[in-house]
Amino acid sequence: MAVRNPAFFDQLQRWFMTLPHCQVLGLEYVEADAGSVLLRLPYSEAIVGNPETGVVHGGAVTTLIDTASGTCIYTLFDAPESVATLDLRIDYLRPATAGVAVLCRAECYRLTSQIAFTRAVAYQDEREIAHGVGTFMRTQVGAA
Numbered sequence: 001m002a003v004r005n006p007a008f009f010d011q012l013q014r015w016f017m018t019l020p021h022c023q024v025l026g027l028e029y030v031e032a033d034a035g036s037v038l039l040r041l042p043y044s045e046a047i048v049g050n051p052e053t054g055v056v057h058g059g060a061v062t063t064l065i066d067t068a069s070g071t072c073i074y075t076l077f078d079a080p081e082s083v084a085t086l087d088l089r090i091d092y093l094r095p096a097t098a099g100v101a102v103l104c105r106a107e108c109y110r111l112t113s114q115i116a117f118t119r120a121v122a123y124q125d126e127r128e129i130a131h132g133v134g135t136f137m138r139t140q141v142g143a144a
Contacts, residue, residue, distance in 0.1 A: 001034040003075040012074050013037075016067065025060055027067060036107040037072040039064060043099050054098030061102060061122055065090055065132040068106035069118040073136060076111055082139040083116065090132040100124045106132075114138055 003009040013029045025047060030038040041064045049057030066088055073083050096102050106120035120132040
């Protein structure tokens with residue numbers, strides 16, 4: 001199923017990818033459907049947490065999961081809203097393989113008038129490396 005408002009979402013996801021932390025990490029938008037999004041974190045020396053092993057830093061994986069989770073909510077919107085992370089829990093299952101990009105699929109599985117609930121999986125070649133669940137506060141743009 002397609003995103004609710006393709007023109008709005010296209011503009012929004014392009015804006016997300018220009019945020020400074022997304023640019024530093026090199027995050028890339030891959031695809032979206034209603035309620036879900038897929039982002040890619042390319043491997044680079046800049047995101048290595050352990051120089052001896054080349055393993056990706058957990059903070060980069062956290063940012064990937066948080067960004068994918070927030071972005072997937074916008075696939076369900078018709079117009080701009082502010083969305084802020086209230087809670088994000090991540091279970092790290094195993095280290096990311098050095099030299100390989102990390103993908104993250106996130107989905108918004110429940111949307112209320114004030115809160116969005118998400119879940120996400122970060123993986124490499126079908127090998128899951130982290131799971132995340134999040135709650136996000138919704139605020140209408142221009143609301144006091």
